[in-house]
Amino acid sequence: MIDGDERAREYLEIDALLDGEPVDPHVLRVALNDLGMRDYLIEALLLRRVAREGDLPRTVVAASARPRLVRVAGWLAAGIVLTLGIGAAYVQGRRAHPAPASVEISWLEPQAPAATRVIRLEPGVNWTTENRNR
Amino acid sequence: LGVGGVIDGRERSLKADILFAAHRDPVFRYLCRIVGQRDASDLTQEVFLRIARSQVPDDTAEGVRAWVFRIARNLALNHQRDTKRQPMRVDLTDVARPAAQETSMALTEALERLAPLDRDVFLLREAGGLSYDDVASSCGISRDAVRARLHRARQQLRAALQPLTWEG
Numbered sequence: 001m002i003d004g005d006e007r008a009r010e011y012l013e014i015d016a017l018l019d020g021e022p023v024d025p026h027v028l029r030v031a032l033n034d035l036g037m038r039d040y041l042i043e044a045l046l047l048r049r050v051a052r053e054g055d056l057p058r059t060v061v062a063a064s065a066r067p068r069l070v071r072v073a074g075w076l077a078a079g080i081v082l083t084l085g086i087g088a089a090y091v092q093g094r095r096a097h098p099a100p101a102s103v104e105i106s107w108l109e110p111q112a113p114a115a116t117r118v119i120r121l122e123p124g125v126n127w128t129t130e131n132r133n134r
Numbered sequence: 135l136g137v138g139g140v141i142d143g144r145e146r147s148l149k150a151d152i153l154f155a156a157h158r159d160p161v162f163r164y165l166c167r168i169v170g171q172r173d174a175s176d177l178t179q180e181v182f183l184r185i186a187r188s189q190v191p192d193d194t195a196e197g198v199r200a201w202v203f204r205i206a207r208n209l210a211l212n213h214q215r216d217t218k219r220q221p222m223r224v225d226l227t228d229v230a231r232p233a234a235q236e237t238s239m240a241l242t243e244a245l246e247r248l249a250p251l252d253r254d255v256f257l258l259r260e261a262g263g264l265s266y267d268d269v270a271s272s273c274g275i276s277r278d279a280v281r282a283r284l285h286r287a288r289q290q291l292r293a294a295l296q297p298l299t300w301e302g
Contacts (some may be wrong), residue, residue, distance in 0.1 A: 019259065021266055043292050050241050051260040052163060060199050 014041050018048075111132070150186035153202060158182070161206050163261040168210045168253075169246065177213060181206045200268035203258055207272055237295065244294035248287055255280055256287035 010031035016023045018041060031037045157264050161181055165174035184205055191201050216238075251273065257267045269284075270277045 011285055011289075012200075014280065015288070019284075021265065040292070044288050047241070047288060047291055047295070048260045049255070050237050051167070052263075112149055 010037060011040065017041070018044050045133070138250045146188075146190070147186060149190045150182060153185055153190065153198065154182045157199060157202050160262045161202065164203065164206060164257050165210055167242070167257050167261055168204060169213050172215075173213060177206070177209050180209055184209075196250050196268055197271070200271040203262050203264055204272045206262075207254060207258070211226070236240070241291065241294055243262060246292070247249070250281075250291060252287040252290075255283040259284055 013028045162178045165177045199238045266277050266280045269280045
């Protein structure tokens, strides 16, 4: 008569075999001699198949096998939208703010940003104390 | 944002891309069994968004996979808690394989009857493809507990699906 613990251990060895985990060859050999254990192994494999593939929707399968053409078309569409957007913005901008006659000159001369704060340096001021924030 | 920050950002983005390519399908399968197909799509995106914003752990491939699935599991649990839906809802669209569809639906119903942690362990192993150590890490339980719970889940599912044929 097979002990319950021994039987449980054999099941766990079948599980380990099934899951690619380390196995005890001796226990596994004994387990695989049992028809019930072999049935368990086969049914667990089929269970895995259902769990992994049984309900994968077609949309997902199609998405994972999506051809490069779809991605290229996506980028192309994005490029067209971007180009049209920039063009429309440019035309709108020119209408709202017509370019002055001296536009070439002003473009060629980048202007420094305006100063946001003027600090007057005075001799004898202790800058490490509360005067720092003046 | 300095040059270092830009490089960090790009490296993070690259790692997220690699993880997305490697784990998208298993993560989706796992989530699909828990929250259903429609929500699984959104949650899968959320998983990888979080990954993109996170620092990928400096670990082995298995360790990183366990980390990815820990995020997926937490999101799924939060989703279930927030929506208070039934834990299992799978939308089946494969009309060409009615036998497989029937089996899949039976599996879904049987999964609903499992203890939540047994179900998680089973799905992380079977739908996600995680090793015992990775499942243990993802669920915060010992390796021996994973083995015991996985076996119990398999036995219960096997018993529940016995009347069905396995063909298809």
